[in-house]
Amino acid sequence: MIQPSDAFVSASILDRQGRVFDDHHPPEDELISDCVHCGFCLSSCPTYQLWGNEVDSPRGRIYLMKAGNEGTIELDDAFVQSFDNCLGCLACTTACPSGVQYDKLITEVRPQIERHHRRRLPDRVWRAMIFALFPHPDRLRVAAVAGAVYQRTLRPVLVRSGVLGRLPKKLQAMEALLPPVRIGDVMARLPERTAATGPVRRRVGIVTGCAQQVFFHDVNQATVRVLAAEGCEVFAPTHQGCCGALSEHVGREDVALDQARRLIDDFEPLGLDAVVTNVAGCGANIKEYGHLLRDDPVYAERAAAFSAKCRDISEVLDELGPVADRHPINARVAYHDACHLAHGQQVRSQPRAALRTIPGLEVCDIPESEICCGSAGTYNLTNPEPAEQLGRRKVANIATTHPDLIATGNAGCLLQVRRYLAERDDAVPLYHPIQLIDFSIRGVQPRLDPPKKVGAQ
Incomplete structure (x- = not known):
């Protein structure tokens, strides 16, 4: 049986009892015990492929979860870094022959980290900035307009001077990921209702997303046009916000659940046949609303029903079959x-x-x-x-x-x-x-x- 590296263990193992996790949904022992440590996940894990470290593999992280439940490890920087390194891509769940639900395990660990580990100040500031901006479409629109001005004026100067290459890596990444921005698209909104072409085959709502509706309005427009052409009456609630995927992905549990509740409230009165997503991360998150809100007496059943209606746009087209x-x-x-x-x-x-x-x-x-x-x-x-x-x-x-x-x-x-x-x-x-x-x-x-x-x- 392969264990985490000696260096990692010596830095983290403590002579004490008591779990490092609290009682609010710690990683479940039953799910942890499903892992038989076969290693089939290793070839599909991005961080293991990059570094070859056991602690940066799904199997290694499951060892850490087990140690956390047993109280034989500290929730310190080394422990946290292993989970921060995980992309949450879930390729390991596809590769695993034992059906280990790593998706649920990682979803349970990350809120524990956010509740019980104080990050270093630069990391706290950077994360606070990201989440003050990206899940908020109206704020993101203002930033996108500023970005468009920057792209056309200041960026060429910074490129020629070489300043861009000297920025911190995180700022370089944010700058480089900014797509070409058209002000008209940034400020545009989908119509609240779009009629079907021909007989109505299905009444659907579209989740417009946060960054999606600002930077990829053309994708949302295409989604509505195709759905209408295939006989769908399409609804796009104007004031819908983030589905909570970005926050849920990093363990900001309370924020993610509030955003999920608001999205349910936006769509539920419409009595739709399906809720359509065109962003993989949003769809994966919404399909888990029933699990995420299972403790909420007001929303648990409603969340499960909402999740059951969620479909990726490709699933809807496959179910309907083409008529256009x-x-x-x-x-x-x-x-x-x-x-x-x-x-x-x-x-x-x-x-x-x-x-x-x-x-x-x-x-x-x-x-x-x-x-x-x-x-x-x-x-x-x-x-x-x-x-x-x-x-x-x-x-x-x-x-x-x-x-x-x-x-x-x-x-x-x-x-x-x-x-x-x-x-x-x-x-x-x-x-x-x-x-x-x-x-x-x-x-x-x-x-x-x-x-x-x-x-x-």
Whole structure:
């Protein structure tokens, strides 16, 4: 049986009794005991692939959870770093032959860390800034407008002077991930109701997201157009906010649950057949509302019902079957599996099937498809170095397929992959799959040349 490294153990094991976790949903012993330490997870774990350290593998982290329950380890910086290094990509859950529910275990550990570990001041400040901005669309719009001005004025100067390369890694990551911004898209809103084309086959609501509705309004527009063309009456509550995925992913439990309650309140009165997401992370989180709100006597049943209605856009299209005519797009597209779609929601065949309804479109898979691109919610902002390694690795694997286009169903993946594509001579355009379907239905050809980064020299 492999144990965590001697150095790690000697730094953390204590001669005391008592768990380091409190009684509010600690990692369950029953779930921990499901792990038989076979190691099948190691080949799919991004951090183990990068560093080869047992403590940076799912198996190693489960050892730490067990030690935490037994009171044989301290919740110190070394313990916390192991869990901060985890992307939460859930590839290990797909690889595990024993059905270990690592997703539930990591969801139970991270709030414990946030409640009982005081981070160092720079980390606290950086995380506070991220969560004061990204889950709030109106604040993000103001920041995006400022970003657009920066891209067109100050960025070229900083590039020429070399100042950008001297910024701290975290600031470099945030700057590089900012996509080309169009003010019109940043300020735009979806209509509250969009009528179906022809007979109504389904009444659906669309979760517009936080960063999604600011930076990828075009994806939301395409989603509504395709749903309407396929016979859906589409509702988009105007004041909906973040679904809580970003906060839940890092253990900010109280905030995440409040955001979940508000989203349920926004959609529940509409009496919808389905709640549609086009962001993998949002969909994975909403599908767990029933579990996350299980202790809430007011919301537990309502959350479970809401989760049951949640569908990724590709699932809805697969369930409905196409009725709108498609026009050809003669191109080769590399499809990148977003982790929280493939592993979190177990949705793999539906996006590919939806793309293959487009005449002339060849869909190809990417080597090492199970390895995360390094986006992982806010991971590429809090852990920029490993995120950069994973981003470059993903883009290099994509390049081996020699595509004309790339498609992926998650906002974070779109930003992360776009960042490292822009550095290459063989860069190609990047789209959400629903955009390609929208192009096909409307008879519009996608661009086959990648847009230049605004302000690049």
